[in-house]
Amino acid sequence: MTVDGRRLHYIRQGNGPAIVMLHASPCSAKVMSDLQLRWGAEFTTFAFDLPGFGLSQPPDGHITIPVLAEIIIAGMRALGIEQAALYGRHTGASVCLEMAVNHPAMVSMLLTDGLPIFAAPYTDERLAQYLPPIEPRWDGGHLTWAYFRYREQHMFWPWDYSVLEHRADADLPDVQFLHRGAVELLEAADTYAQTYQAAFRYETLPLVDKVDVPVFWGNRPGDSQFKTIPRYPAAAPIHVMDRDPKIALEQELELLRLHKAAGVVPDYFSGFEASALPMSLEDYIVTRHGCVRVIGAGLQRDGVPLIFLHDLPGGIDLHREEIERLAEDRPVVALELAGNGESFVASAPSHAIWLEQIEDVRTTLGWGEVALYAHGTSAALALDFAGRHADQVGELILRSPPVLSADERALFSAQYAPDITPSEDGGYLLRLWHHLRDQELWYPHFRRDHASRRTAPPRIDPAWLTRRAVTLLKQPEHYAPIWQAVLGHDLGAALGGISVPVRVIVDPSDIFAGTAAGLASGSVPAAVSE
Incomplete structure (x- = not known):
């Protein structure tokens, strides 16, 4: 709200x-x-x-x-x-x-x-000591600092007085609890001290x-x-x-139970269910597989509405600028697919679940024909949805889709992403950080030789990498499995069998831009490129 x-x-x-x-x-x-x-x-x-x-x-x-x-x-x-x-x-x-x-x-x-x-x-002066700024570092050290800072406050009070007299009389929480707290601290890095003080x-x-x-x-x-x-x-x-x-x-x-509140508690309804939508809106939409977080922009504009699918794994917060640019001349909604960011699901996220969530969002909005915009690795999902609902999709726009050969699909699915399951030593945080960073420097990232150096300007600003890391760390158990799933699709075959008009655009900085260059019908406008 x-x-x-x-x-x-x-x-x-x-x-x-x-x-x-x-x-x-x-x-x-x-x-x-x-x-x-x-x-x-x-x-x-x-x-x-x-x-x-x-x-x-x-x-x-x-x-x-x-x-x-x-x-x-x-x-x-x-x-x-x-x-x-x-x-x-x-x-x-x-x-x-x-x-x-x-x-x-x-x-x-x-x-x-x-x-x-x-x-x-x-x-x-004391508050400045207790609430130091959290500044992104090129080496990812601020991630492990946040983890051990949050861990320390369950061992000493105050956390920065690590002497016997200030030892906490408490059990150390499990690693999942510590992980959640560290991610929340990083998420609030720019604002936490203002509220905490x-x-x-x-x-x-x-x-x-x-x-x-x-x-x-x-x-x-x-x-x-x-x-x-x-x-x-x-x-x-x-x-x-x-x-x-x-x-x-x-x-x-x-x-x-002793003093229950009086009055009626209104039923929940999504803001996207309203008969008249505001120009922009953020809320959740209930689907068959739980609530999905949705950003809407340009909702009062004319034109064929567009459904935006984020990179997988990923989240909609990483594409806000792109969503706003696309909404300059049409209504746009971006949904955070199950298993990503703030959209949670009871079972393991899957291609089938995502397809049904897209349809549930379209139905809730009451939209007829739509355009689908797929960023990067969500291309297979968009192609499949368009193939199943050709009467509902007027256009597909694929940004830098990973068009891989059979050998590449087998190789990438097996070893592309690290396991970032939270661990007591916090090492999983650096595994993720350097995976994100190395993807910008080599293609593929695990071939770290001179021939695999990427020539596009690397997006390795620590603040940007931190935004990505925080989004991905919200559901770390799904990180590697989602990568494995999305890189296993034969996009070349899917593109050959689609009846819906398809437009491929590329940004040279995108990880898989090189694989889609031969299919490109345009480039990403500067205002959209991240």
Whole structure:
């Protein structure tokens, strides 16, 4: 959704009275997934990405807890949530406290998990030490820094005081948890300090006695705020939860049952289902295989609408400039296919699933004839869809498709992509980084000799490579399998059997531009090239 011109992202799950859930820093709403899965059996849970984290954009100006609270309140109103129980961790707990104090009619109860209470205010100098800038490095070192920075905060508090006196009384989370946190920190690299600092500057204790709704101040052994329990007012209703998160979420659920929110929780519907669409829109569309994230641009323009298919593996955030350029004279929607970016699927993503998702998106939009634009490795998908739905596709535009020989397909499918399954040592991050970088320097990337040097200007700016890495690391388990699948298609044969008009364009910087050069009917406009 959009609040005050800025994107505010949330994850909705379950049915029943509303619970609004706000995460700690430097995470996103994904950290609430286990709670949403369990609590969703009885409640409609709304886990928001705090502005500056996840997919929520930060507001203009200085970020404070009151500013964040008003944004979430505005989000609740936009969703039609009349009242909700509030649940917050750390930074999220501070925001929930502010919401409860200033908007009690919209709050049925407040439950915190580790409300931040500090013995003394953090100075600007201390915050600069605690929240250093995350600057992309040519060698990918910032990826492993983020991983071990997030790991360190579960071993020491504060994370940058690695001495015995500051050793955390906590279990080290598993590698999947650490991976998620590291990716979320990298995703918010440009904005995390702005939001994070707000929690350190916000004084919570003076507000504890000003809460007029039912409240439960939760704390857990092993949490950095557990030691602050003696600082609460004597009459404060403190609840000590179990150290085990699985037991703690059941204890929290028992408290949430005591004061359920009143009012109706509106059913979900995608913004793309509206009878009149705005010029631009970002939302999800429900398909047979789960929700897919969709970007729409130029939606009020005339012309044959275009469905944009991103590079595989990949995501739509990597093509925003290209999507906007294509939408200058027609409506365009770009869908993030299952197993990529923010589009998750219960089973392994597949060509068959993607075909059905394209059709579901087209049906939801009510579009008749469309054009398909396939970037790079999504060409086989576009060709297959057009072959099955020739009456619905008026044109195919393929950008630098990988037209490979049988020998190349066999070779590339076997060894093109590394395994980037998260590992304790963080080495998978550098494997991905140098795979992305080497693809720009050699073709194929695994033949690192002088004859295989690429002659196009390499796209190895660390900031650009970081954008790609973050997108791909959101679902690392699918990275190598998707590469293997998309490089196994015989595009030459598929092109020979298609009845829909096809236009091939190339950008010399694209990885597979050389394989498609003989088929090209044009080049990529400078404004579209990335």
